[in-house]
Amino acid sequence: MQTYNLAKLRADQPNLWPPLVLPACLLACEAAPGTTSSFELAYFAPGAQDPKVERFSLVHAADVSASDVEVLRAAGHEDVLHVAAAGVITAILRVRDDLRVARVSKRGPWLDLHLQRLDGRADGVLVVFGTQGADPDGVLADVVKHVHGAPGGRKIAGAVAFGGGKAAIRVLS
């Protein structure tokens, strides 16, 4: 099982904004700072019908401000889940494929995360949604629809079911 420490997010992915992502991850996972949350990832390679199942552990940052968490707790729950899902999936892709967020753009109400390899090569656009429940399948279908409309070549959809500890990534092209 691979492990990723979310506190490394700023160094690894400076275009992600940890002050938002880290407390959102804590809230969505209903976890305490410094603890670990596990995710079972269903990874659909391009054209694949069946996923490869892998396990990942994410260690939450220890120094997340309690006030940031409280502020987010009062915010729109669905939006917080989407932000947390972005943190989870980008952390998994960082440890799994050495991909990181190169830049962020806006499309519809959501964010497009543009990925690059560590050597600087562009590697597609990622859209991620989060949900509360046991299964990310339904959400993944929504993300696939949304990411299809993104400009650019390689497209990646991600979904996370918080509570169920399940994540899914579908590489579309």
Add this chain to the structure above:
Amino acid sequence: MITFAFGAEAWPKSLTVPDVERHKSLLIQEAMYARLTQPAMVFRTLSRGALYWERWLLEKDPGRCDEERVLSGLELARDAGDWKEAELLLAHCEASPDLGGRPFLEAWSVIVRDRLQEQVDNEQRLEIAFQKFRGAKNVPDEAARAELARDVMARASEIGQVGSPVPVNALLVRISAAQGWNEEAEGFYAALLVCRPLWIPYIVQLSELQAKTDLKRAFSTIETAKSLLGADFWLAT
């Protein structure tokens, strides 16, 4: 560094494409955080800042990710309530051989046409409110004048919940500076610099305002501006 609201920075580290990309990416996420947790005006201001840099990238780094930047810019214009900027983006597309005729342009043209008048109306309401304040400049009673200023600022802030943050913050800064409410004025200048970060008169006016109470901070603003814009940046005014 000039900071706004919960520490969001107005300027990138440098005016290079990678630093501006990073800054814009952060502003987009900070706007999302603001939408969840802050008054609408903060969300609109940060969205307007991200839009500024999206347009800067279109101009300074042409031919790369143009469609992505235009789509992102249009969404940010919607979030900022700045339909005039959306119109400029559409004009950019119409003049571009690569972007002209794309299906999204027609849909956005309809949205912009429907919403632009609202922005014009809001700006007229702001101007009328400001004229009311100016008309009272000879009112000898300071308390009455302050009350009127607060009343006009409250109306501007209401418009700031739904409209572009640029004219709203511009009005708020004029009134608060005229009243000598320096701390508030400084906050509104910071908001204006998020929205229009390279508009040199704002930088100069902000440092002049800071100099009234804290010379060190005024110098710091000038020095940061010099490092971003060059040693003689104020000559561009």
